[in-house]
Amino acid sequence: MKIVYLLLVMVPLFSCKVHRQNRNDSNEIVKDVPLGDSVIHLVKGDGIKDNYLLMNVHENEQTAIHAMVRGSMKYSIPYVYLHHTRQRRIVFSSSDNTYSIDPNRIYTLNGCIKTLKDSMTFSKDGLELTHALAEQITEELKDKQWLIAMHNNTDGKYSILSYQDGGEEAQNATDLYINPKEDSDDFVYTTNRPLFDFLKLQKINVVLQSKESFVDDGSMSVYCELNKIQYANIETQHGHLSKQLQLLAVIVKFFEL
Numbered sequence: 001m002k003i004v005y006l007l008l009v010m011v012p013l014f015s016c017k018v019h020r021q022n023r024n025d026s027n028e029i030v031k032d033v034p035l036g037d038s039v040i041h042l043v044k045g046d047g048i049k050d051n052y053l054l055m056n057v058h059e060n061e062q063t064a065i066h067a068m069v070r071g072s073m074k075y076s077i078p079y080v081y082l083h084h085t086r087q088r089r090i091v092f093s094s095s096d097n098t099y100s101i102d103p104n105r106i107y108t109l110n111g112c113i114k115t116l117k118d119s120m121t122f123s124k125d126g127l128e129l130t131h132a133l134a135e136q137i138t139e140e141l142k143d144k145q146w147l148i149a150m151h152n153n154t155d156g157k158y159s160i161l162s163y164q165d166g167g168e169e170a171q172n173a174t175d176l177y178i179n180p181k182e183d184s185d186d187f188v189y190t191t192n193r194p195l196f197d198f199l200k201l202q203k204i205n206v207v208l209q210s211k212e213s214f215v216d217d218g219s220m221s222v223y224c225e226l227n228k229i230q231y232a233n234i235e236t237q238h239g240h241l242s243k244q245l246q247l248l249a250v251i252v253k254f255f256e257l
């Protein structure tokens with residue numbers, strides 16, 4: 001009798017800890033991750049090349065999500081993206097506080113603190129919740145050799161030119177190749193020297209992240225550098241779907257060498 005009672009008490013407690021996973025209409029696996037009063041859905045697609053992972057964390061970057069899903073089907077590489085409110089930032093509440101975070105600034109402690117302080121509220125509770133979300137996302141990187149992130153930017157703002165001497169991002173770059181005939185919003189950012197050399201040879205805009213002087217902003221490229229996962233970000237202007245797919249095709253070719 002006592003054992004039955006214990007089981008009745010323990011099973012619901014245990015099941016609270018397990019994040020719910022379901023399949024949606026597109027046959028994607030959806031893992032629900034609670035975040036304060038909200039839920040972030042990690043939407044995942046399968047693929048047999050499971051040393052690699054495609055990822056998008058900014059849901060307003062719909063071109064990147066489309067490119068990622070199409071690329072995954074073509075090359076059989078798994079993917080994951082964050083589904084919440086189709087905004088860049090994630091806004092959530094807990095214990096009467098409202099927080100706003102950039103989901104590409106939460107993968108180190110410094111990044112979590114900064115992204116919370118940059119917005120409306122900072123508290124220890126908000127920090128713990130943000131860190132717990134980051135852990136659920138980086139869990140997807142377990143056993144991965146390569147992460148291929150997909151992002152979109154806006155014409156004429158952040159671009160490969162930001163990495164030139166004197167630019168806002170210059171400290172993060174140790175090497176840079178700019179093809180003046182290409183759109184400066186379309187480029188690859190990587191932590192991997194052989195990939196950098198391969199793309200440069202083909203006159204593709206590319207930045208190599210510094211191993212010494214990168215800024216710990218909590219972004220995924222920093223997390224990958226610190227955790228010895230190879231990283232490439234395919235960054236294109238919003239709407240440049242065919243360019244993003246073309247850059248992915250070149251990177252896949254590099255993997256197959």
Ligand SMILES: [Zn+2]
Pocket residue numbers: 058061104150151152
């Ligand atoms: Zn982005």
